[in-house]
Amino acid sequence: MIFLKAISLKTASQAATSFPLNLPLFGPDFRLEFDTPVTFLVGENGTGKSSLLEGLAVASQRVVAGADELAHDSSLASARLLADQLRLSWSRKTGRGFFLRAEDFFGYCRRLSQMHHDLAKEASQLANNYSQQGRSDLALKLAVGAIRGQASQLHEQYEALEHRSHGESYLHFFSHRIVAGGLYLLDEPETPLSPQNQLTFMVVLHAAAQAGSQFIIATHSPILMAYPYATIYSLDTVPPQVVKYDQLEHVNLTRRFLNNPAAYLEGLLR
Incomplete structure (x- = not known):
């Protein structure tokens, strides 16, 4: 399902002096169209991939899976x-989905833990107040039950993440929190994942896309970029251009290196 069809700027940003609008990416011809459920944003550091995703997250009012x-x-x-200057063209808006920066995943886990602590404290204080007021057990049960239920759900989510390795908790999060009919904005999701787990993530991605979700992903991973049903935008060109996998410098550089790492490093480190 394609929820977000295109993004462009409301006004030309040639005269903009504030970051990130002063990046070459956000010139007068900036426009991205989304024709497939999965879109990759690829480019060198500093081209604006993360800035674009962050602005899009604000403009589309995504939930942030972060601190x-x-x-x-x-x-x-x-x-x-940037969000104030983005024009979003929707086929149908969806409130489902989230924005995730891989670097902030631990912050998200800490946030879940703090929310659980706060709810447990609130339930305890409410129970104490009701007891002092002489309220009935039924009134106490009704008042505290909902809060404790929320706290229990958060505890289960946090425990499931806490007792796994970074990569395992990350995959667990995706496999349990991605639902059909969502728009997901992911910034370098490969960061904590081994090559094998990047392939596992691709399976999760494919299943969610087939179930009706849309993904816009900034990545440096040649493994993820190989997903065959995605559109790849190169942000190394202005305006961004759709490119094929084998045209990507990320891919060709990695391929040249792996074909003969010793020779490559000999020339690089002499």
Whole structure:
């Protein structure tokens, strides 16, 4: 399912002096069209991949799987400037989905833990207040039950992530939190994953795309880029261009290196 059909700028940003609008990416011809459920954004560091995803997350009001909620995340201050200038073209809006920066996954786990702690504390305080007021057991059960239920769900989510390795908890998160009919914005999701687990992630990605979800992913991983049903945008060109897998410098550089690493390093390190 293609929920978000295209993004462009409301006004030309040639005169913009504030980051990230001053990046070459956000010139007057900036426009991306999404024709497949999976789109990869590829380019060198500094081309604006992360800035674009962050601005898109704000503009589309995604839930942030990170340390802070969207409205309170101070790291997204510059993204809000970009979001104000983005024009989003929808086939149908969806509130499902989330924005995830791989670097902030531990922050998300800490946030779950803190939310569980706060709910447990709230339930305890409410139970104490009801007891002091002489309220009935039924009233106490009704008042506290919902809070404890939420706390229990959060505890289960956090425990499931806490007792796994970084890569395993990351895959567990994706396999349990991605649902059909969502728009997911992922910034370098390969970061904590081994090559084998990147392939496992691709299986999760494919199943979700077939179930009706849409993904826009910034990545440096030649493994993920090989997903055969994706559109690949190169942000190394201005405006961004759709490219084929074998045209990517990421892919060709990795291939040349793996074909003969000793010879490659001999020339590089002499």
